[in-house]
Amino acid sequence: MSLKSNLHNLREKYKGKKMAPAFNALHTFLYTPNETTHSGGHIRAVDDLKRTMNTVIMALVPVLIFGIFNAGYQHYAAVDAANGIIRQASLFGNFITWENFLMGAWTVLPLVIVSYVVGLVVEFIFAVIKGHEVEEGYLVTGMLVPLIVPIDTPLWMLAVAVVFGVVIGKEVFGGTGMNILNPALTIRAFLFFAYPTWMSGDKVWVHQAVEKAGGPDAISGETILGFLAQGKGSEMTYSVSDMFFGFIPGSVGETSTLLILLGGLFLIFTKIASWRIMVSAVAGALVMGLIFNGAAELGWIAETSKFYGLMSFEFWKHLLVGGLAFGIVYMATDPVTGSQTDKGKWIYGFFIGFISVMIRVFNPAYPEGVFLAILLMNVFAPTIDHYVVRANVNKRMKRLQASADLAGGAHGKAKELKAETV
Amino acid sequence: MALLSKKDSRLILDPLADNNPITIQVLGICSALAITAELKASIVMALSVVFVLGFGNVVISLMRNIIPSKIRIIVQLVVVATLVIIVDQVLKAFAYELSKTLSVFIGLIITNCIIMGRFEAFALANGPWKSFLDGIGNSAGYGLILVIIGFFRELLGSGTLLGIKVLGDPIEKTGLYAIGYENNGFMLLSPMALIVVGIIIWVQRSRNKALIEEN
Numbered sequence: 001m002s003l004k005s006n007l008h009n010l011r012e013k014y015k016g017k018k019m020a021p022a023f024n025a026l027h028t029f030l031y032t033p034n035e036t037t038h039s040g041g042h043i044r045a046v047d048d049l050k051r052t053m054n055t056v057i058m059a060l061v062p063v064l065i066f067g068i069f070n071a072g073y074q075h076y077a078a079v080d081a082a083n084g085i086i087r088q089a090s091l092f093g094n095f096i097t098w099e100n101f102l103m104g105a106w107t108v109l110p111l112v113i114v115s116y117v118v119g120l121v122v123e124f125i126f127a128v129i130k131g132h133e134v135e136e137g138y139l140v141t142g143m144l145v146p147l148i149v150p151i152d153t154p155l156w157m158l159a160v161a162v163v164f165g166v167v168i169g170k171e172v173f174g175g176t177g178m179n180i181l182n183p184a185l186t187i188r189a190f191l192f193f194a195y196p197t198w199m200s201g202d203k204v205w206v207h208q209a210v211e212k213a214g215g216p217d218a219i220s221g222e223t224i225l226g227f228l229a230q231g232k233g234s235e236m237t238y239s240v241s242d243m244f245f246g247f248i249p250g251s252v253g254e255t256s257t258l259l260i261l262l263g264g265l266f267l268i269f270t271k272i273a274s275w276r277i278m279v280s281a282v283a284g285a286l287v288m289g290l291i292f293n294g295a296a297e298l299g300w301i302a303e304t305s306k307f308y309g310l311m312s313f314e315f316w317k318h319l320l321v322g323g324l325a326f327g328i329v330y331m332a333t334d335p336v337t338g339s340q341t342d343k344g345k346w347i348y349g350f351f352i353g354f355i356s357v358m359i360r361v362f363n364p365a366y367p368e369g370v371f372l373a374i375l376l377m378n379v380f381a382p383t384i385d386h387y388v389v390r391a392n393v394n395k396r397m398k399r400l401q402a403s404a405d406l407a408g409g410a411h412g413k414a415k416e417l418k419a420e421t422v
Numbered sequence: 423m424a425l426l427s428k429k430d431s432r433l434i435l436d437p438l439a440d441n442n443p444i445t446i447q448v449l450g451i452c453s454a455l456a457i458t459a460e461l462k463a464s465i466v467m468a469l470s471v472v473f474v475l476g477f478g479n480v481v482i483s484l485m486r487n488i489i490p491s492k493i494r495i496i497v498q499l500v501v502v503a504t505l506v507i508i509v510d511q512v513l514k515a516f517a518y519e520l521s522k523t524l525s526v527f528i529g530l531i532i533t534n535c536i537i538m539g540r541f542e543a544f545a546l547a548n549g550p551w552k553s554f555l556d557g558i559g560n561s562a563g564y565g566l567i568l569v570i571i572g573f574f575r576e577l578l579g580s581g582t583l584l585g586i587k588v589l590g591d592p593i594e595k596t597g598l599y600a601i602g603y604e605n606n607g608f609m610l611l612s613p614m615a616l617i618v619v620g621i622i623i624w625v626q627r628s629r630n631k632a633l634i635e636e637n
Contacts, residue, residue: 154602168617172624194608 021127021134049176053139055272059263060143060330066259067252068108071151072100074249075207095247107207108252111146114155118162119145126171137176137183137336138166144184144330147253148323148371149191150204157198161190181378182337185371192371200368202226205249223249224321225360225368228309243320254326257319264329273333276342277349281328282319284353289315292361310361318357327370328353337378341388348384352377426555433555437563444567445623446633449535454568455615457527461584464572466513466520468565470528472558474505475537479557482545489546498541499532506531536564571618579609 014020073095077087087094094100119138127134145162165187170179192199202222224238238248246256254260267273295301296312305311319325332338332352339348352373359369426434443449457463481501482489489497510528513521521528531537540560545553576582581589581598590597592605608614627633 154604156602157604160606168620172620190608193611194606195604196607198604 018128021124021132050136050139052272053136055270056140056267056330057143059266059272060140060147060253062259063147063253063256063263063326064108064112064143066246066256067147068104069095069100070104070246070255071107071207071252072097072103073247074151074205075103076100078206078249103207107151108146110155111149111151111153111158111252112143114158115145115162116142118159119166122163122166122171126175132175135176137170137179141166141183141187145187148184148188148251148326148331150199151207151252152204153191153198157191157195161187161194164190177336179336180382181375182331182334185331185375185378188371189375205251225310228313240317240320243317248321250321251323251326254323257325260325260329267329267333273329274335274338274345276345277333277338277352278328280346280349281332281353284350284355285318285324285328285357286315286353287350288354288357289313289318292357307361318360322360322368323370324353324356327356327374331371331374332377337381339381339384339388341385343391344381344384344388347388348377348381351380430552430555433552434559434562437556437559438566439563439626440630440633442563442567442626443536443539443560444564444619445626447536447539449539450564451616451619453527453530453534454564454571454619455612457524458568458571458615459575459579459610460523461569461572461576462520463523464568465565466517467524467527468561468568470506470509470513471531471534471536471564472561473509474502474531475540475557475561476554477557478502478505478537479540479545479553480550482541483548483550483553486546494546495538498538502532502537502541536560567619567622570622571615574618575609575615578606579614581605 011020011023014023076094076099080087116138119142120134123134123138145158145165149158165183169181169183169186170176173179188199198204205223205226224243242248244257246258248255264273264278268275268278292311292313293315296308301308301311328349332349339345352370355373355376356370359372363369437443440446444451444454453467457467478498478501482498485497506529509531510521513524513528540557544556548556573583576584577588581587581592587597589603590599592599
């Protein structure tokens, strides 16, 4: 007997038992259950919720692996920089090394494990209490969470935030598919407001920068946005290709624009994520960036202003630094919390990009507004959809009215004609 | 022999749980969010409202037959404003620091929906003793929730209770802080107070299914 039929027999045996949802969740992770529907006609397709989630995870794996190497690389680069050695990043020279991998894996994998274990335990508990199947929503959330937090986030904080995000962000609304806010971003927002010292500043982005602060071997962990917000853009040693390939400090998974771009293309190709949201969000960010560039160029803002550094930052580079690219590709496109209508998606995406860059520039104390922009638009998504649908209904009503008038008019004319001829 | 008749004791006990002004009637939320970052402020606020509502209900109940119904809201406002000013002046005289923490929110007891609600719904139609019990019951129900919120917000947000460092010293790294614990800054923000109210409502309704409304 094959493993598959063994599992099926076990499933039959435990049917109706209290732990059945927990077992079924594991069973259907990679196998399709044997049951078939008995009523009505159904389209049989393989892309159920679980496949959808698995596809997103596949798109995230390269980012995760890069994040592991980058965590190690940034640590050693910062140590070098503290000793006066400026590193030139080269992919096979000093980036893909065992040293970087071990250091990165040692710090990143615990984040992944804590995120999954805590989140899935909460999901299993809710499934058993409520007696429904375990929903797959956490598969992606659990992978996103370690990628959007700073590398040295204490594990217990992550665990608390995950419990909060899954329970308050998702389960109280009725579980996967019913949530208003993206759970991964809810978790990040909780961390940000609860433990701000661990989520922003110039220390948390590079491994051990916090521990070593103030000591003789202190290292810097400043991000590019941090440099710019403090008006120290000229001290930065990162080139545009560093920004694009991702050899820069930042949250674990957000740095490599190239891999995020590839992941995005993969998601568009597999039709999991909406290209409309991605394109319009990029457009929104570019428009806002251009407005700021224009304002800086026209001299509306003094060079001494604290906004000048970020305002004069070339508009297209906003897409390369910070979490903007990651947010647009993996978070804004969440099918549950985003807009559902095509027109709505354009509006929704545009404002995500637009507001992200605006928050970045106007809040130098915290130069990363992507997660706030996406959460804000999550809240507005149903409203956008409502008005898009209403507009469509009104348009068709008018068309109906017009055609009725026309028909009536033609009829009247026909009558007239008839009257004349008779 | 019971001190209160069964009906009278229901006047006090009902608003504590099954008919709580905050969690069931959802009144008086503003002050529950604004001043509950510290337990002490919550307790003082709760006591102030107990005083104002208890005596306000009695006064309104005594006057209920002579208040012309056209101007009853103004009369109620005069009564509640008088009582609030008494509370405010007493606090300023004996607990100045605390009165600064509570700032406008003592004055804003006047606009607390629970007070006008009880005047309108109960005191105008019942005798002074019953009105007194109803006032005490409702304000105690309000105060109970305030104290629960204040307890969790101060404990988790600042690591203290009534100003006493129960979890150790965050700067000297003693107690829980020695093993890496940190205060949750989110607890000190009003949005978290709303979430705490939500959790209390959730717990209450899952314990008593009769409270769940039909959609």
